[in-house]
Amino acid sequence: MNDSRTVVVGYDGSVEAAQAVRWAARQASARHCQLLLVHCSLWPLLTDKLGPVPGVADSGLERSAQITLEEGLSHARHGEPELDIETKLVYGWPAEHLVKISAGKDLLVVGSRGIGGFMGLLIGSVSLEMAATAACPVAVIRSDDHPKGPVVVAVNGTGSSAALEDACTMASTSQSSLTIIHVRHTPAGYRQLRDPVDAEAAAYEVVNTAIEAARALAPAIAVEGRVLTDTSIPRAILNASKGAGITVVGTKGQGLIRGTIGSTAHAVLHHAHGPVLISRRSTTRGGPAETDNSAQR
Missing domain, CATH: 3.40.50.620 (HUPs)
Structure with missing residues (x-):
């Protein structure tokens, strides 16, 4: 094999x-x-x-x-x-x-062997270290009775190609639908420098481009896209992924010493109640991890 x-x-x-x-x-x-x-x-x-x-x-x-x-x-x-x-x-x-x-x-x-109720931290140290250092995609499993819901993937302005590819694979193998989300970050008290109409159009362009890519990668699955607006990107992803079969996110991190896995992926791992997949890659067999650079901050 x-x-x-x-x-x-x-x-x-x-x-x-x-x-x-x-x-x-x-x-x-x-x-x-x-x-x-x-x-x-x-x-x-x-x-x-x-x-x-x-x-x-x-x-x-x-x-x-x-x-x-x-x-x-x-x-x-x-x-x-x-x-x-x-x-x-x-x-x-x-x-x-x-x-x-x-x-x-x-x-x-x-x-996941987290500490549960205290601050809602649901992931243990080994799981977190694997998500930060592994040279392949990492799935952290919360429950044996996870919902038969869609695969949910969060994409940023780059299209998050690795996360999208992993999400398409997950949806195809589980025969699930795929929901692609993109979050427009609007920090509280932050004055919009860009025209809101232009910003919304750009967000929908990101999602529509990701939908086209997903349909090319997995033509047999049903795909939908959603643009969300929130002052907290992790909160928007967590809310959108309730009932999901698995949530897929990328990582901007370069390992534990070089900055963990990125703030969004870190928050989703700690607070999601269902399975989470962190997209990671290796440029060579057994070589160092190549990060997705797709986690929204």
């Missing part, structure tokens, strides 16, 4: 990771891809006593890691018994391994 035709998913034994594995398995099946299931064990960083306890079956930290991987495989097989699945057990920090393993692949899928 072509190595690039692979969906990678991380599994750590949590409920959120199980949801991500099941979602990833469905996505890999729809894309006719292989699923690569990865479990990263931290135990060797903490102790060198990984072996079994004498006389105790299935004991020891190394065996525990293998059992966790087998559990993840069971989640993947449950809904997609015929799927081509490879498993990989590695030792060390998950973010370091996942970013290398997923480079150049079709998609990296991770679960």
